[in-house]
Amino acid sequence: MTAAATPHASVAPAPKRGFRLTPAALIWPALLYLILTTQVPFFMTVYYSFFRYNLAIPGARPFIGLDNYKNLLTDPQNLTILWNTVVLAGGTLILTLIIGAALALLLNRDFPGRALLRTLLISSFLVMPVVTAVVWKNMLLNPAFGFFSWVLTSLGLPPVDFLAQHPMASVIAMITWEWTPFAMLILLTGLQSLPDDQLEAARLDGASPWQEFRYVVLPHWTQAIQVVVLMETIALLQVYGEIYGSTSGGPGLATTNLPYFIYQKAFAEYNIGLASAAGVITVVLTNVLAAYMLRLLTRTSRSE
Amino acid sequence: MKAQIRLRNALLTLVTYLIAAAFLFPLVWMFMAAFKTEAQAFATPPVFIFTPTLENFEKAMGTYFPALRNSLAAAVGSTILAFILGLPAAFALAVYPTRRAQGVLTWMLSTKFMPAVGVIVPLFLIYRNLDLLDTLPGLILMYTTMNLPLVVWMMHSYMTEIPYAIYEAAKVDGATVAQEFFGIALPLSTPGMAATALLCLIFAWNEVFFALNLTSANAAPLSVFIGEFKTSQGLFWAQLSAAATLVVLPVLIFGWVAQRQLVRGLSFGAVK
Numbered sequence: 001m002t003a004a005a006t007p008h009a010s011v012a013p014a015p016k017r018g019f020r021l022t023p024a025a026l027i028w029p030a031l032l033y034l035i036l037t038t039q040v041p042f043f044m045t046v047y048y049s050f051f052r053y054n055l056a057i058p059g060a061r062p063f064i065g066l067d068n069y070k071n072l073l074t075d076p077q078n079l080t081i082l083w084n085t086v087v088l089a090g091g092t093l094i095l096t097l098i099i100g101a102a103l104a105l106l107l108n109r110d111f112p113g114r115a116l117l118r119t120l121l122i123s124s125f126l127v128m129p130v131v132t133a134v135v136w137k138n139m140l141l142n143p144a145f146g147f148f149s150w151v152l153t154s155l156g157l158p159p160v161d162f163l164a165q166h167p168m169a170s171v172i173a174m175i176t177w178e179w180t181p182f183a184m185l186i187l188l189t190g191l192q193s194l195p196d197d198q199l200e201a202a203r204l205d206g207a208s209p210w211q212e213f214r215y216v217v218l219p220h221w222t223q224a225i226q227v228v229v230l231m232e233t234i235a236l237l238q239v240y241g242e243i244y245g246s247t248s249g250g251p252g253l254a255t256t257n258l259p260y261f262i263y264q265k266a267f268a269e270y271n272i273g274l275a276s277a278a279g280v281i282t283v284v285l286t287n288v289l290a291a292y293m294l295r296l297l298t299r300t301s302r303s304e
Numbered sequence: 305m306k307a308q309i310r311l312r313n314a315l316l317t318l319v320t321y322l323i324a325a326a327f328l329f330p331l332v333w334m335f336m337a338a339f340k341t342e343a344q345a346f347a348t349p350p351v352f353i354f355t356p357t358l359e360n361f362e363k364a365m366g367t368y369f370p371a372l373r374n375s376l377a378a379a380v381g382s383t384i385l386a387f388i389l390g391l392p393a394a395f396a397l398a399v400y401p402t403r404r405a406q407g408v409l410t411w412m413l414s415t416k417f418m419p420a421v422g423v424i425v426p427l428f429l430i431y432r433n434l435d436l437l438d439t440l441p442g443l444i445l446m447y448t449t450m451n452l453p454l455v456v457w458m459m460h461s462y463m464t465e466i467p468y469a470i471y472e473a474a475k476v477d478g479a480t481v482a483q484e485f486f487g488i489a490l491p492l493s494t495p496g497m498a499a500t501a502l503l504c505l506i507f508a509w510n511e512v513f514f515a516l517n518l519t520s521a522n523a524a525p526l527s528v529f530i531g532e533f534k535t536s537q538g539l540f541w542a543q544l545s546a547a548a549t550l551v552v553l554p555v556l557i558f559g560w561v562a563q564r565q566l567v568r569g570l571s572f573g574a575v576k
Contacts, residue, residue: 037427
């Protein structure tokens with residue numbers, strides 16, 4: 001993150017009589033709004049997570065301590081969901097990094113139509129996740145009429161019901177399609193801020209393309225890569241619309257991740273207590289990962 | 305040697321174009337289907353050449369307009385509210401930085417990282433008690449929460465770029481904080497405001513989790529409207545594509561226009 005340069009911190013605003021807008025008065029509305037809409041509900045979520053609380057059974061709301069958490073973390077089914085969440089986020093992250101980096105390197109050259117291509121390539125990131133899901137599910141992955149099946153059969157291969165036979169791989173492919181432009185954009189911007197003279201100096205010293213990449217490009221790229229990792233991890237742990245629109249978490253639990261599980265528990269089964277506990281776990285997981293990556297990020301930007 | 309490099313470059317360009325084509329294909333396929341008849345949309349082998357029809361767009365319109373109105377209201381309303389709350393905060397943090405300013409900024413960023421599932425259950429219950437479920441104000445309030453940290457971060461980043469000498473000159477002339485805000489900070493960060501607003505609009509337009517859980521019929525935006533196609537009309541591909549095209553096109557155009565600012569906003573100013 002950018003550390004705000006504060007060369008003018010010592011300049012005190014001139015004192016005046018009567019009502020004055022103070023910096024604090026300018027900051028508090030935003031702060032208060034965020035506290036009311038994020039911190040308060042989160043603490044309520046923590047509170048609910050200690051109760052057996054089902055909206056379908058009004059009146060009874062016994063305190064059960066950590067039972068919801070125990071239930072969540074010991075039921076093997078729920079461990080599948082936790083694992084799905086990690087596989088989905090991790091798999092997509094790795095693929096978007098590799099494809100995004102390749103695209104960024106390809107676009108970081110001079111060729112006709114480069115600006116147009118760059119503009120067009122960000123499209124899939126801008127498409128509403130539900131639209132992505134619905135279009136992929138129906139028009140591309142459909143076993144009978146889908147485009148991919150037609151490609152397979154015209155190659156003489158049997159058609160594949162992607163979402164039934166390879167649900168997780170299909171969902172990862174779909175979300176990778178969506179997030180690759182993000183990685184590409186950030187990584188390309190990172191590449192373009194590399195001063196030409198550094199590359200020239202390396203070339204004059206007789207560096208091979210690989211050495212050039214390894215010792216000049218890669219170190220410079222670290223920050224952009226870290227931004228991609230941090231932002232995507234946080235976003236991908238929360239993937240919801242894509243699953244809602246394509247597999248609805250199925251078949252079975254094959255593509256159910258934590259957000260989708262919480263949605264089902266809270267809004268289909270009205271199991272507020274269990275959904276809350278899962279919500280707390282998601283927040284903790286996200287924050288631990290984010291804090292860890294943020295620290296990595298600030299450490300490298302300081303060492304530069 | 306030179307010819308070899310030229311050949312290599314041409315090949316790399318070709319590869320780039322091929323990958324780009326593959327990436328754009330799902331969207332192109334959707335756009336094409338929007339102008340086909342249902343039979344053509346389903347045909348195997350797929351139809352690539354056909355006489356375009358506008359019939360699907362006419363059919364989709366009926367259900368599209370109420371959802372469009374809700375999406376517009378939610379996106380514009382939340383962007384305006386996030387600006388009203390966020391601009392003064394960004395200004396204060398940029399121009400009057402205290403020791404705690406960085407802490408406040410980081411905390412605000414952390415709220416953006418808060419998974420929606422961590423707050424949705426109590427929010428749903430609160431909304432139910434306050435009669436905010438399935439209302440536009442309810443949706444606008446949540447989207448404001450989502451976009452407020454972004455507004456503060458982006459605008460803080462743009463406002464710190466305004467040379468401090470300008471503020472000093474104004475202070476010498478006896479300008480008040482309000483005059484600095486309205487007279488200097490806002491006019492000089494207009495391009496930043498435009499970029500931030502575009503991002504807020506895109507995020508609110510594409511959001512689905514809050515929309516799905518806090519609205520049902522009256523206030524349902526486009527994300528919910530498209531989601532419903534998967535069950536009720538999943539087999540009408542052409543009509544679905546027409547509706548999806550109408551939903552996606554405004555955001556695509558916005559995003560293409562603002563692509564440079566996109567990088568800055570998406571990375572919260574970490575990459576410029």
